[in-house]
Amino acid sequence: MADHEGQQLTPREMVRAHLPIVFDLIKTGSLVVIATTGIHFISVITSMKWLMMG
Known part of the structure; x- marks a missing residue:
């Protein structure tokens, strides 16, 4: 996730970032x-x- 470099993702953001891949x-x-x-x-x-x- 190049747009989140150096930033900790919240659990919700983590799920939303990976949901399309899982689907x-x-x-x-x-x-x-x-x-x-x-x-x-x-x-x-x-x-x-x-x-x-x-």
């Missing part, structure tokens, strides 16, 4: 979980389809 990390993690679940779901459906055919 971005949560959002990215959620998207990874959703994508992984979708890929797994598609592979299960495909394997079930192959089992039913043969």
Whole structure:
């Protein structure tokens, strides 16, 4: 935080400074979980389809 050099941040300012980063990390993690679940779901459906055919 270049604009706060040599200055002690209050707990509230510390939270407000890092909140967007935390939200971005949560959002990215959620998207990874959703994508992984979708890929797994598609592979299960495909394997079930192959089992039913043969």
